[in-house]
Amino acid sequence: MYKRRMLGFSLIRGLAAILLALAVAAVFIFLATDEPFHALQQLLIGPVVSFGEDGASFNVQSFYQILAAMIPTIFTALGVCVMFSANQFNLGGEGGAMAGGFVAALVAIYLPMAAGLHPVVSVLIGAVAAGLITLIPGVLKVSVGASEMVSSLMLNYVVMYVVLHFLNYEFADRSKGATQTHAFLPTAKIAQMVRGGSRLTYGFIAAIAVALLIGIFMYRTRWGYQIRMIGINQNFATYSGMKVTSVILLSQFMGGLLAGTGGAIEVLGRYNTFLWKELPGFGWTGITIAILARNNPVAVPFAAFFIAYLNKGCLLMNTNSDIPSEMISIIQASIFLFFAAEQFLAGLRQRIVVKNARDELAQAQAAAAASEEG
């Protein structure tokens, strides 16, 4: 009874948030264009439906592109889930993704290996580099109490400029007009899953698998358990005898490891050479996704799909109508607002809790009466 009520409530709440966010978007769309219905069509169904002369049809390539766009953000979001679950607001995933991509690229260029092994090793080395980076705010937090949020935020830019330095002065391919590294060795490329230009690589399978693995890690192992308990109540964790400091550090390392994996797979799957000259943005998107997924790793792919779909829709709207792409920021911001606000629909929640408390009391009394009779 209770579960059904709460599940129903969660669904209504999620749906209401999306509808409200879209309503807000619709208002802006109606204000911004003369053909709002065309624009809305592009936003809502454009990503998977193409309108040809012989009517609407399912656009497979476009669908693959959405899935491909999910790959790096699933990883960064999983990283955020792990770090935030320990109640550490480490925002270093952004720098982690960039560093992971860069280090993996270097391995892909300079360390020849067998075809099957090369991408795996490249990604792993990139991931470890990223893990060490997100570990820094964690160490500062547990050793001197520095706010991990502030230090990780600043660290992102440090990472970016360090990467740019090496890209510009050490590893740039001087024969090219643009700033980029030499090409990856062919052995290091991550293979495409489907034909066409969608860039949907086997990294997608890895992302889904890792989401499940992290789900198991968080809810079915003693380490994930400790991370969650520390996140809920650190005093409780200490009193129970958990190794709070080590577990916090582990969680921050893992967060970076995952973000770095995302960056590395993206770089090796999508490009032939490393050419990022600014932070890729996957870390920020990962935070949005993790919040939408309420830090539940298994829900991350769904939230990532939602965001990727929305991004694609906005892109189409931007191309095919006269609305600027900034619209996506408005939509994302409103969804963020509606989901993150704890007090959203708090009145309804309160009524449910009261009702449940009453039911429980009645049940307990009935049970007590029954046991007295028996």
Next chain:
Amino acid sequence: METLKTAVETRDDLLAVEMKNISKVYPNGIAANRNVDFSVRFGEIHALIGENGAGKSSLMKILFGLEQPTEGEIFINGEAVKLASPSQAIAHGIGMVHQHFMLVPTLTVAENMVLGMPPKKGIIIDYKKAVDMTAEIAKRYGFNVDPEARVMDIPVGMKQKVEILKALLRGAKILILDEPTAVLTSKETVELFRQLRLLRDEGFTIVFISHRLNEIKELTDRMTIMRGGRSMGVYETKGITEQQISQRMVGRDVILTVEKDKSQPGDVILEVRDLSYINEWDKRMLDRVSFNLRAGEILGIAGVEGNGQRELVDILFNLREPEGGAVYVNGHEITGLTQRRIRDLGVSLIPEDRMVFGIAGDAGIADNIIADRFDKKAYNRGPIFNMKSIHEETDRLIREYRIVSRDRNQKVGMLSGGNIQKVVVAREFSSDPILIIADQPTRGIDVGATEFIRARLVELSRAGAAVLLVSADLNEVMEMSDRLIIFYGGHIAASFDDTTTLTDELMGEYMLGLRTQASEPKEEKTHV
């Protein structure tokens, strides 16, 4: 309990405040008020009394618009009102003076007075006018305050006057004072009472929250007594004695007796030697405290709260570092060991603050039960949790400890206080402890859970565990303990090897520092 006529409202009574059938259930399921009727006549000083947690504050927060009642109606001057926020309450002439002052210390008295409603000259705040307004209203009600003094520089008593004046300036006709004397010296209290009487005579209505019986007798006209979220009745102050108030407030009419066999003390399990602790305000909270505890016995530590008991327990579990001294369990020194090591030596702790230390409220019962044993072999298969054995263990303990819950994954924070404590106890008792430190094990929980936990503690001690029982509940500590220590001012004020002959009066005198064993010529302990 002797029967006592309650004050009856007649039709002629003009009611300034009438709260009907108020219930308040918090989101965590705790019911702070249950069908409370509360009414205040015009121009009276009405006491609202009860122990901590009786529901006084929650009722007054509802009246001041800080919280919304789950059920019930509120009438101000006979008119039904909805008070969704303090500003609405203020608009209805209600003012509240909180126990912790809501003043900006760096601003002057006058600036604080007009905060949020400053008089203006064009767009500039008219400070001169604020000073004049303050001086005028202070003079009108005979309050002696300096409008231009900074709040940080004035004494506590004057801060309180500023708070009262602030409410008056905002048009309050009904004043709620939340334990106003708790922070005052006795001289300031006399002054406050004089002014409150003057305000009453001017036609103001005052609600006075307190648990000091003598003040209530001295100041108030009527009172509403609360206990356990319910109203225990409304009484004329003249018609009720302090003993009668105390009986309704504390409710010793439920007498709990604990049946237990005589203890068979074994080896010394816990040895505390010369433990000292100085807190962050340089107050010596523990002064060379030493005692022993043997297997199979219950040692009670009694005392008014704040006399070093909390510091002692924290040090025993390494949640604080002592300034000097040492603690041994089974001969091993445990001072400075990690909680993991202390637990591995067989020590369990029921912490005083169960919500802060005892549980992870947002986690399920199973997650809370395994907190001290999740890394044991029985609950793991390689790197993965053995969910079957975790579930079996949780279900077993839920049954054994009669934890009323929906299922093993229900969030512990959503359980009732008694069931939360049963989760803590189920975990701490089921790890085969040789030493159980029980700090206020039954505070604020229902009678059923209380009896259950007490019976369990006795059972475990008779089976050979050493139990250190720290409790502010006189009934509990006297009934349960085989031996008893009374803490006062960080010292052991008294120690008794036989608790059967102890009386409440004697306990009280030791607990309030009126007597100490050390200052007595006769050593009571020599007969051991």
